[in-house]
Amino acid sequence: MSHNTFGHLFRVTTWGESHGAALGCVVDGCPPGIRFTRDEIQAELDKRRPGQSRFVTQRREPDEVKVLSGFVLDEDGETMITTGTPVSMLIENVDQRSKDYGEIARQYRPGHADYTYDVKYGIRDYRGGGRSSARETAARVAAGALARKVVPGMVVRGALVSMGEKSIDRANWNWNFIGDAENPFFTPDPASVPVFTQYLDGIRKAGSSVGAVIEIVADGVPPGLGAPIYAKLDQDIASGLMSINAVKGVEIGNGFEAARITGEQNADEMRIGNDGKPVFLSNNAGGILGGISTGQAIVARFAVKPTSSILTPRKSIDKDGNDVEVMTKGRHDPCVGIRAVPIGEAMVACAIADHYLRHRGQTGKGIGSRE
C-alpha cells in the first residue's frame, strides 16, 4: 500500500480531512458493466450512524455522497453503469466552522496522533484530527459499496462481538438482528443489548471509554483467491483492517486461539460432500489456507482501542515543551468501536474484490470456471 492508496487492481485512493471542504475517494480499476445506484452507496454510508443512539456522537453531517465520474447512466436515469474508468466519489463537509481550537492546536492529546504528526511533518491540521478523523472512513465505506458488487455472490457482514469486558453469546448469533432499530451496537446477539446498554451507560457517565472487537464474515467467496506468500488474502485483509483508526490487533479464523490448541484440534478436516464437492468439517482457518481462499466463509476480527478522548484530565505535553493536563470537553464517544463495523466490512470487501481481479488476471479463471 502506498500512502493513501490500497489495492492492486481494484485500487482505492482516499483524500480529505474532517474540516476541509470535502473528502472522498477514487476507485480505479473497477470492472466495466457494474450496475449500482447512488442510493446503494448512500445506504452503506448511513450504516455508520447506527441507531442514532446516545452512544454515538453525531456530528450534524448528512454525509451525502456524490458520484462524479466513471459511469454512464442507464435509461432509467438512476442506475449507474461503470465504464472501467475511475469512479470518483465526494462527500462535502457541511460543518467547517472554525471554532476556537486554542489549546488543542498546541497540546498533544495522549493516545492521539497529534505528537507524531508534528514530529513527522512539522505541520498539521489539528481541527478534528485532520487526516486521522473518523470521517475519512466514509470514503472507504463508499469504495467498499462498489467492491461488494465486483465479486458475484459475495456477501460481507460485520458484527460487534465484544465491548470492553463484555462479550456476546455466540449461541445467540442472528445476522438479521444487526440492522434492527432496537440495536444500537451492531451486535448479533439480542440478549447482549441490555448488557451493553447498562455497561456503556456507566462508561459514558464516568466520562470514560472502552474498546471493542469486531468480526467480519464474507460468504460466497470463491476458492482460489490470494497467493502463497506476500499477496496472501489473509495478509491483505489484515493490512486493510489495521489501516482503520485505533485498530491494534487482527485475527483470521480462530486467530490467537490457534496458538493455544493442538494440531488435532486446529486443522479443519475435509470430506467429499453429497454433491461430490469438498466439504470442510470446521473453519478454524477462517476460510483461508496458505494465503488462498478455500471457498468457506472468510472470517476476520479486529480490536479497536478505547478512544483517549475522555473527560478525565491526562498528563501530556505541548508543542513548546511544557507539561500540561489535557481533557476532552463537550460530548464524547464512549465506544468508537461501534462505528467500526461498516468500515471493517468495507475493507474486507475491497481486499477480496482486488484479489478476485488479480486471480482472474493471473489464472484466467472467473467465477464461471472455478473447477
Add this chain to the structure above:
Amino acid sequence: MSHNTFGHLFRVTTWGESHGAALGCVVDGCPPGIRFTRDEIQAELDKRRPGQSRFVTQRREPDEVKVLSGFVLDEDGETMITTGTPVSMLIENVDQRSKDYGEIARQYRPGHADYTYDVKYGIRDYRGGGRSSARETAARVAAGALARKVVPGMVVRGALVSMGEKSIDRANWNWNFIGDAENPFFTPDPASVPVFTQYLDGIRKAGSSVGAVIEIVADGVPPGLGAPIYAKLDQDIASGLMSINAVKGVEIGNGFEAARITGEQNADEMRIGNDGKPVFLSNNAGGILGGISTGQAIVARFAVKPTSSILTPRKSIDKDGNDVEVMTKGRHDPCVGIRAVPIGEAMVACAIADHYLRHRGQTGKGIGSRE
C-alpha cells in the same frame, strides 16, 4: 504487496521452492554505502536452527548464502559495500532427492495449502510444501539482515512468549538469555525452559503439535516513520507478519487487550523528561500513534498455529474426489512457532527500513535532523 514482493522503497522479492535447485531474494532500493559481510547474513540464517534440539526438525541443509550482486568488496576483501543496485542472495538446496511422494502428491493434507494451490493454479509442486515451505523464509531472513543496517541505531529482537497453553513470566524477561546455548525456545524467561521442555516433550511423544506466540521488539526507531492512513507503520508490520506461514493473528502494543480496558488505562501519558525531550509514561501503543512511530520501542506480537503435520490420522480428500485418511510419517516438528522468531524479526526490520526511506523521501528528514 504484489505477489512475491514487499516494501515500497526497500523492496524485497523472494523466489524458490523447497525442492528446487535453490531459493533466494532480491533486495532492491537498498541505500548505497551499507557495509556488511557474508558472515553477518549467514549468522542470521543460522539463528533459524535454534539449539539444534530435539524440538526442531532439521533438514540437513547448510543454508549457505551467496551474495551475487549489488556490492563492491572493500579493501579487506571481505566487507561488502552496497552500491545502490539490487542485492541478489541465493541459497542452494543441497537435498533435492526425489523421494517417493506417492500419496502426498494426490492427497490434500488438512490445514495445508495443498487443496487451495490445486484450486487456484491447477498445478503444484507438492514436494515439501512448494512455495509455502518454511525454507522460503530463509530468503526473508537474509533480506532482513540487510534491513537491520539501513536504520542507524535500530535493534530488532524477538522472543517466544507462549507455547500452547504455557506462557513465560514477563517479570523474568532477559534478552541476553535468548541466544543461550541452553535455550532451545527463544524464550526470554530462563524459568520457562523446564516448563516448555516438559510440555513439548509430551506433545512430541503424542505425535501432536502446538502453536506459539512470538513478540518482536524494535528499539532505536526514530519517531516520524509511517503515515496516518494506508501506509501506517503498524499496518505494514502487521502485513509483513501475516505473510509468514501459519500466522493467524497480529497485535501491536497491547493489542486485543486494548479492547478490554478503558481509555484512562490505555492512553500513554507524556511528560517532558529531564533532558527536555518528550517521555511516554507507558507504551500500550507499542511505539506507534496514528500509524507513525513515537520514538518508543515498537512492539508487535503474532500467533503461529500448530502445524497440521501430526502423527494422528486425519480425515481428508484426494485430488480424485475420494475420502482419505492422511497421516504425517517420519519425524515431525511439534512447534513450528519456535523457528518463527528470526523470521518475525526480519519482517519487522524490513518494514521499518522501508518506512525509514519513505519518510526521508517525503519529508527530507534523516536521522540527523529529526527535530
Add this chain to the structure above:
Amino acid sequence: MSHNTFGHLFRVTTWGESHGAALGCVVDGCPPGIRFTRDEIQAELDKRRPGQSRFVTQRREPDEVKVLSGFVLDEDGETMITTGTPVSMLIENVDQRSKDYGEIARQYRPGHADYTYDVKYGIRDYRGGGRSSARETAARVAAGALARKVVPGMVVRGALVSMGEKSIDRANWNWNFIGDAENPFFTPDPASVPVFTQYLDGIRKAGSSVGAVIEIVADGVPPGLGAPIYAKLDQDIASGLMSINAVKGVEIGNGFEAARITGEQNADEMRIGNDGKPVFLSNNAGGILGGISTGQAIVARFAVKPTSSILTPRKSIDKDGNDVEVMTKGRHDPCVGIRAVPIGEAMVACAIADHYLRHRGQTGKGIGSRE
C-alpha cells in the same frame, strides 16, 4: 504506472470525463511545508488556453480549480501550506448539456479510441471522448503546478518547435516570447508566428488538421536523479509524455538524431570549470546519462499527431457492423498539439519531482548536500 495513477513517491491519480459533473486529481506523497496559492494553480490551467485565438477551439469552460484537501491556510488566508496528506483538486464541468450525439454514439471515428473502448470495456461514455478527452489533461496540469514546487530551483518550460511541415528557427529561440500576447502558438521564435499563422489558416480553411512537435526543457535539476535501469529518469519522462493523448513519439536530448551520427559527434565532453565544478561542453544527452540526471538541462521532445476530427468524410464502421462515412461537424481544432505544451511541462515536472523524492529516500541526499 497503474491505470490512472503515475509516480512512485509523488503520486498523481486523475479521474473524470469531459461530460461528467467534474474532473480532478489527487496528489499523494507531496512533501509537507510546500507553499502555494490557488491562483498559482489556476495560472497553469489558464495557460492551456493560449492566445484565445481562432486556432484553438474553446469550450466555454472556466476551468476553475478548487483545492479540497491536504493543506492548512497560512495567516494571510490565501497561501496554502501542504501538510503531507493528499491534495485533492477538482474542476467542475460547467457545460454538461446532453446534446444529441445520435450517430456518434454508434459510429467509430477513425483515429479515435471509440472502437478500442468498445472492444475493451463493452461500454463507453461517447460524449466528448470520455476519459480520452483533452479536458482530463487539466488534472495533470494542476498536479504539475504542485510538482514544480517540490524541487527547489527547478524551472520547467515548454515550446512548440514544429507544426506540420513548418519548424522554428532555433537561432531565434526566446523563452520570454512564449507568454507573449501576440503568440498563439507557444513558439519561442517570433519569426515563426506569421509562418505558422498562414500555414494553419490554410489547414483550418481546408477543414484539415496537422500535428506538432513540442520541446520541454527543465533547468535547475540537481544531478543524481533517476536510476540505471528500470527507473531511468528519461524513461519515466518518456512514459509520462507518451501518456498524453495523441502523442506518438518521444525523444530525449538529440533523440533519433543520435542514431545518425558518430560516437565522436555524440558524446558530451567534460571539463572542470573555473569554479572547480564539472562542465559539459555539449548536451546531446539531454541532461541524462545512464538514466541519471547530470545537472545539465533536461531536454525532451514529443510528437503529437494531427487530430482525426476533420471536416472531410472518412471511411469507418459502426457498432452494428455497417460501413459508414464519418465527418466532424461544427468547429474543429486544426492543431491540437498547441495545447499540449503546458501538459508536457506538467508531466516532466511530475516525473522529476517524483525522482527527487525517490533519490532523497534511497540516498539521503537532499538538495543541500549534493556533493
Add this chain to the structure above:
Amino acid sequence: MSHNTFGHLFRVTTWGESHGAALGCVVDGCPPGIRFTRDEIQAELDKRRPGQSRFVTQRREPDEVKVLSGFVLDEDGETMITTGTPVSMLIENVDQRSKDYGEIARQYRPGHADYTYDVKYGIRDYRGGGRSSARETAARVAAGALARKVVPGMVVRGALVSMGEKSIDRANWNWNFIGDAENPFFTPDPASVPVFTQYLDGIRKAGSSVGAVIEIVADGVPPGLGAPIYAKLDQDIASGLMSINAVKGVEIGNGFEAARITGEQNADEMRIGNDGKPVFLSNNAGGILGGISTGQAIVARFAVKPTSSILTPRKSIDKDGNDVEVMTKGRHDPCVGIRAVPIGEAMVACAIADHYLRHRGQTGKGIGSRE
C-alpha cells in the same frame, strides 16, 4: 516501474552486474500451466550474439541460463510447466577476472554513466559498466522468452532498420532473412547487407561508432489491451524500450512522421471485411488507439545512440577534479544497436504480456471471449 522491476501483473525484476558472480531475473505473476524448455530460453539468449561477426564484440561468455524455481518438470524430464510461483533465472558470469582497471576506476568516460553513478551513489562498480552493462539485458531477454508464451498467438519480431546514415529499403522487407547466417545485422533487407558491411567496416577501422534504429513488430495481439490514460499500451512499450541502455527515442506507428502530415493522411480508415470483422485500411497508429490495442500489428521503433567507447581521445574529468583525456583501449563495438534487437523484442513482449493479464483481470475477457 520501481527501481529494478517492471510490469504490474507480469512482473520482472532483474539484478546483477557484468563482473559479479552472476546476473538474473525473477519473473513474478506468470500464469500457471505455461510450458517451456530451457532450450527455448537459451535460444533467445543466443540471439544476442548475431552472426558471430567482426561487428559485435564478443566477451567469451557462454550465457548459459539456469531456471531455478517456479516450475515442475513434465514427464519428459525436459519440459517445464509454470506453477504460478516466481520463476527465477540465473546466468553465471564466467569471466570475472579482475584486470587492471586503473585509470578507468577514477576517470569519467564521456557519454557513460560513470559520472552520474558517482554523483548519485557516491560509490560504483566501475568494472564493465556495472549495472549499466549490456550483460544486464540478458536477464530481460530471458524474461521476454517467457512473456512470449503468455499471450496465445502472439509473435514478436524485431529488425534493424537503419544504422548511422544508412537505412534499409522497406520494399525488400523479409522477416525470414533476419535469422540468416549471412546476416550479421538483424536487417530484414538482404540488399542492405553489403551496404551496412562496407559502412560499418569504415566506422570500425576509424575507431569510431554509430547508432541504429530498431523496429519491433508484434503480430497476433488481441484488441482491447491497454487503458486510456496512464496505463496506455504504447506508453508502457515506450517505457520499456527507453529502459534499454543507450536508447534516446521511441516511436509508435508512424511516430514523429505523424507530426508532419495531415489528419486526412494520418487517420487509419476502417471497413467491415469479408468475414464481417473490422478491417483497418492502414496502420499509422501502430496498432494502438487511445492507448488500447486495435488488433492490428503493434509497431514500435527506438533509436540507439552510438557508443562513446571509441578509439579517439575525448575530453573528460576524473574523480579528483582533474581534466583528462579518455580513450577506449582494445576491441570496441562499432554499433551496439545491433544487439538491441532481441532486447527490444523482449521488452515489447513483456509489456504486452502484462497488459494481457491486466485486461483479463479487469474485464474478465480472455482470448476466447473477445467479442
